Amino acid sequence: xxxxxxxxxxxxxxxxxxxxxxxxxxxxxxxxxxxxxxxxxxxxxxxxxxxxxxxxxxxxxxxxxxxxxxxxxxxxxxxxxxxxxxxxxxxxxxxxxxxxxxxxxxxxxxxxxxxxxxxxxxxxxxxxxxxxxxxxxxxxxxxxxxxxxxxxxxxxxxxxxxxxxxxxxxxxxxxxxxxxxxxxxxxxxxxxxxxxxxxxxxxxxxxxxxxxxxxxxxxxxxxxxxxxxxxxxxxxxxxxxxxxxxxxxxxxxxxxxxxxxxxxxxxxxxxxxxxxxxxxxxxxxxxxxxxxxxxxxxxxxxxxxxxxxxxxxxxxxxxxxxxxxxxxxxxxxxxxxxxxxxxxxxxxxxxxxxxxxxxxxxxxxxxxxxxxxxxxxxxxxxxxxxxxxxxxxxxxxxxxxxxxxxxxxxxxxxxxxxxxxxx
Numbered sequence: 178x179x180x181x182x183x184x185x186x187x188x189x190x191x192x193x194x195x196x197x198x199x200x201x202x203x204x205x206x207x208x209x210x211x212x213x214x215x216x217x218x219x220x221x222x223x224x225x226x227x228x229x230x231x232x233x234x235x236x237x238x239x240x241x242x243x244x245x246x247x248x249x250x251x252x253x254x255x256x257x258x259x260x261x262x263x264x265x266x267x268x269x270x271x272x273x274x275x276x277x278x279x280x281x282x283x284x285x286x287x288x289x290x291x292x293x294x295x296x297x298x299x300x301x302x303x304x305x306x307x308x309x310x311x312x313x314x315x316x317x318x319x320x321x322x323x324x325x326x327x328x329x330x331x332x333x334x335x336x337x338x339x340x341x342x343x344x345x346x347x348x349x350x351x352x353x354x355x356x357x358x359x360x361x362x363x364x365x366x367x368x369x370x371x372x373x374x375x376x377x378x379x380x381x382x383x384x385x386x387x388x389x390x391x392x393x394x395x396x397x398x399x400x401x402x403x404x405x406x407x408x409x410x411x412x413x414x415x416x417x418x419x420x421x422x423x424x425x426x427x428x429x430x431x432x433x434x435x436x437x438x439x440x441x442x443x444x445x446x447x448x449x450x451x452x453x454x455x456x457x458x459x460x461x462x463x464x465x466x467x468x469x470x471x472x473x474x475x476x477x478x479x480x481x482x483x484x485x486x487x488x489x490x491x492x493x494x495x496x497x498x499x500x501x502x503x504x505x506x507x508x509x510x511x512x513x514x515x516x517x518x519x520x521x522x523x524x525x526x527x528x529x530x531x532x533x534x535x536x537x538x539x540x541x542x543x544x545x546x547x548x549x550x551x552x553x554x555x556x557x558x559x560x561x562x563x564x565x566x567x568x569x570x571x572x573x574x575x576x577x578x579x580x581x582x583x584x585x586x587x588x589x590x591x592x593x594x595x596x597x598x599x600x
Contacts, residue, residue: 211313211314218303246290254270260347269348317335359378360535450501462499471564482558490518493518496517505562507562512560515555516553523544542560
């Protein structure tokens with residue numbers, strides 16, 4: 178059975194030998210194909226990019242240049258595939274540009290295309306490759322015909338130059354490309370989450386407090402009509418309306434607590450988590466060991482994460498007890514919720530775990546679920562730690578500015594009142 182040549186684990190080809198082996202024949206084929214392909218890439222690049230730049234002052238110039246850069250991306254893709262197949266270069270594909278222009282209009286797409294670094298590196302590659310392609314074709318052909326004993330070593334030297342060029346110009350900057358893709362994905366999660374929260378608040382207001390207030394207005398209107406004819410019936414209707422007001426107020430308080438609880442703003446995570454633990458159907462011990470308070474956004478995400486996890490404990494775990502631990506480790510805020518229930522929780526189990534993981538991932542967080550069948554279940558969450566002092570300073574400055582503006586408005590109103598009195 179004939180085995181195809183493979184690249185060793187260190188990403189380097191096997192040593193060159195005097196007698197060409199299959200790996201050397203691949204390199205020879207790659208070097209001889211350089212010239213015709215390079216001519217095609219060079220002609221395309223000169224035509225599309227040159228025409229686009231020349232017509233940049235017209236309406237079609239910049240769109241033509243953007244299309245040319247997209248074509249250059251395809252050239253880079255073809256060259257990466259050829260380098261992987263013929264030279265064994267383990268080069269990854271860069272992030273698709275659709276991630277950077279999703280849900281945007283034509284001008285945003287045009288701007289993203291014109292500043293696309295992948296396309297411009299492919300353009301540079303096409304220009305540099307023309308003299309290199311002529312050189313490699315000529316040297317390889319002469320060596321094949323005249324310098325046969327040195328052919329493997331010459332082709333290895335030239336193909337190493339090809340490998341270096343592909344890595345330098347066509348290889349994505351791994352960390353940057355990966356980070357861009359993550360941020361684009363996280364932005365979509367944040368937008369979707371915010372939209373879902375707004376829809377939930379609107380639905381709760383429309384179906385809850387708003388409906389009760391409408392019924393209250395109608396009841397008070399009927400009571401007003403009966404006030405002279407049937408005072409007792411009017412009094413009963415007023416009592417019912419009073420009860421509706423209490424229920425509506427409670428629903429509004431619950432809704433406000435679901436948006437951002439006052440205890441979290443005033444007293445921090447320790448008191449806020451103790452409050453939601455007291456409402457859990459199983460006994461919950463809370464331990465918070467923090468040197469200070471994190472930024473408001475991180476604090477809010479931590480609170481709602483624990484709140485959602487404790488709701489899952491109440492609804493699905495059949496646990497007898499649970500615990501919540503919060504602490505800081507370096508530049509990370511860690512949360513751990515444990516219960517002694519039946520276990521078997523899954524990310525796709527319909528308990529909101531996947532949604533929590535997405536929300537945490539959107540702020541560079543981490544969500545880990547460990548729930549074997551039979552229990553216990555342990556959920557660990559990590560969030561980036563950001564100090565609160567700067568946020569507080571900004572908030573304090575904003576409050577001072579609001580106070581100063583209110584005082585200025587009061588003085589202006591007093592002056593207007595004095596002028597009216599004089600007139």
